[in-house]
Amino acid sequence: MDAYNAILRGADSTGGSTPITAAQYFAIGVMGVTGTNADGTALKLLDDVADRSGTTAVDTTAKVQALFDAAARVMELTGNPSAGVSPSAQDLNALLGNSSVTALNLAAIQDALKLATDAGVDTRLELQGLVDNVINN
Numbered sequence: 001m002d003a004y005n006a007i008l009r010g011a012d013s014t015g016g017s018t019p020i021t022a023a024q025y026f027a028i029g030v031m032g033v034t035g036t037n038a039d040g041t042a043l044k045l046l047d048d049v050a051d052r053s054g055t056t057a058v059d060t061t062a063k064v065q066a067l068f069d070a071a072a073r074v075m076e077l078t079g080n081p082s083a084g085v086s087p088s089a090q091d092l093n094a095l096l097g098n099s100s101v102t103a104l105n106l107a108a109i110q111d112a113l114k115l116a117t118d119a120g121v122d123t124r125l126e127l128q129g130l131v132d133n134v135i136n137n
Contacts, residue, residue, distance in 0.1 A: 003027035007064065010047075011055045019047050029061040030068055040118030045071040048123040049095050057097070070095050074113065078121055081114040096128050100135060108134045 003024035010017035022043055025033040037044045046068045050058050058064050070091035077083045092101040092109065101109055112134050113121065121127045 007050060007058055008055050010051045011053050011058045013052060013054050015048065015052045017051045019044075020050065025064065025068065028064065030065050032072065033068055040075070040122050042068065042072040042075040044122045045075060045095070045124075045127070048125075049097075052124050053097060067094060074121060074127065075118055077110060077113045078116050078118050079114070083114070086110050087113075092127075092131065096124060096131065100128075100131055105131075105135055 003020075004027075006018070006024055007020055007028065010020060019037040021037075022033045022035060025043075025046070033043055033046070035041055035043055037047055046064075049067055049071065050064065058067070070087055073085050073087040073091055074095065077086050087095075087110070089101040089103060089106045092106075093099050109131055112130055116130060121130055
C-alpha cells in the first residue's frame, strides 16, 4: 500500500515529485518495470508521465500498466528503425495526456521517434516537443 500511496502522491500534475522505483511499481502489480530512473529508460518516461498526470490517470494498476507498456513501446522504437513494436496513437496520447496524435500523423511521429535519442523523449515534455515538431512541420 505504501508504494501505491507514493504513486498517487506523486501524481499531482506538476512534476518534480520523488521518483518512483521499479520495485514500487512491481509492488502494486505492474509487470516488466526494471532498472532505474536513468535517462533514456521507459521507467523514467513512466515516472515523469505519472508525476505530471492527475491521480485519475494512475488510480488503478491496469492504468499504470498501460502507461508503462506505452512508455516501453516508445523507448523500444526510439533510435531503433528496425524495432518490431511501435507505439499506437492511443499509447502516445495516453502518455501525453491529450489527443494530438491521430491516424493522419502517427506514421510521421513514429518515423521521428526512430531518429530520436532515448534521452530526447524520456519525459512528457520532450515527447510532446517531438510530436509538436512533427505536427507543425
